[in-house]
Amino acid sequence: MSPSSDAQEYRDYGLESLRNASQSSLRTKLKIFTDVETPYAEFDTEDSPDSLFDEISPAATSSLPAMLHAPPIPGLFFTPSLLLPVQLADDVTHFCLDNYFNRPGVNQIMLFGVASSSNAGAPLSGLPPVLTTLLSTVSSLLEPTLPPEIHALLFPPNPTRARQAILNLYHPGEGIIPHVDLLRRFGDGIVGVSFGSSCVMEFARVDKAADDAAAPLQLFLPERSIIVLSGDARYAWTHGIEKRTADLVADAGVHRVVQRGVRLSITFRWLLPGADVVGQDD
Ligand SMILES: O=C(O)CCC(=O)C(=O)O
Ligand SMILES: [Fe+2]
Incomplete structure (x- = not known):
């Protein structure tokens, strides 16, 4: 599927109601544009399509159990056994909670890293070191x-776009x-x-x-797992997380209930040309 306009996106994908949902519950977002030379932070309480969170409405589990393995969606890559090292996951979590989620009500943060124009071979800079690690x-x-082409899409040797x-x-x-x-x-190639905590x-x-x-x-995402969305998985399928306190998972024919804890997700996406202008919110 080829990308269309955001207007169509809202119509087709129900993002209008998503916008409305977020308008009724303005949450404080901290938008931090990081750049090695000129770091600064911007507090933004405006509604934007990035505010996708729902209010708490605890429910039990869904009736259908989630799978442990990637569903057959072209462009979706997920290996359940591929987990981040525990120490790195702890370091990232503590750094983010201490530095970005240390004020009540903040549940979404945007950070931006740019490629250094003077050193094309350098890793994307501007993100805190723990995130470049x-x-x-x-x-x-x-x-x-x-x-290899999907790996190169996500991790090009010389990135030209802001992440x-x-x-x-x-x-x-x-x-x-x-x-x-x-x-x-956002461009193609998203990694989360x-x-x-796990979630589905x-x-x-x-x-x-x-058809x-x-x-x-439904796919079960354990803590420290990594998911990649590209192609159809990025453009032709929606992704979302149900408001639940627990998830039902099918594990070798046995259904397990997995309670949710506090979950932090970090999703890396490429900004399309012009989309990195500060304050531009569609
Ligand atoms: O929490 C997640 O893993 C998904 C986040 C997401 O889809 C988004 O921010 O667009
Ligand atoms: Fe998303």
Whole structure:
């Protein structure tokens, strides 16, 4: 599927109601544009399509158990056994909680890293060192499991685009409405890491008339796991997380209930040209 305008995106993917949901519950977002030369922070309480969180509405589990393995969605890559080292996951979690989620009500942070124009070979800079370490570890972990072109899409040797890291903090009972990441703002190749708690991510066809549009596919994301969305998984399927306090998982034929704890996710996305202008919110 080729990217279309955001207007169509809202119509087709239900993001209008997502916007409304976030308007009724303005949450404080801290938007930090990081750049080695000119770091600064901007507090932003405006609504934007990045505010996808739901209010707490605890429910039990869904009736359908989630899978432990990647559902057959082209461009979705997930290896359940591929986990970040515990020490790095702890370091990232503590750094983020201490530095970004240390004020009440903040549950979403956006950080931006840019390629250094003077040193094309340097890693993307501007992100805090713990996140550049995270990126390089994720790159090494994923390399043997991903098709080379997908690895190169996510981790090009000489990045030319700015990278956004969006940090989302979920308490049990919170979720994120099914959505396609903004088409005009973000490019192809998205990588997400879970910290602190597992959750179940649901995928649904954007095209409701498609043969496989019947029921959303549910994937269990353990803490420290890594998920990659590209191609159809990025453009032709929505992803979301149900507001639940626990998830039902099918594990070798046995159904398990997995309680949710506080989950931090870090999602890296490429900003499209022009989308890195400060304050531009579509
Ligand atoms: O929490 C997650 O893993 C998903 C976050 C997400 O989809 C987003 O911020 O667009
Ligand atoms: Fe998303």
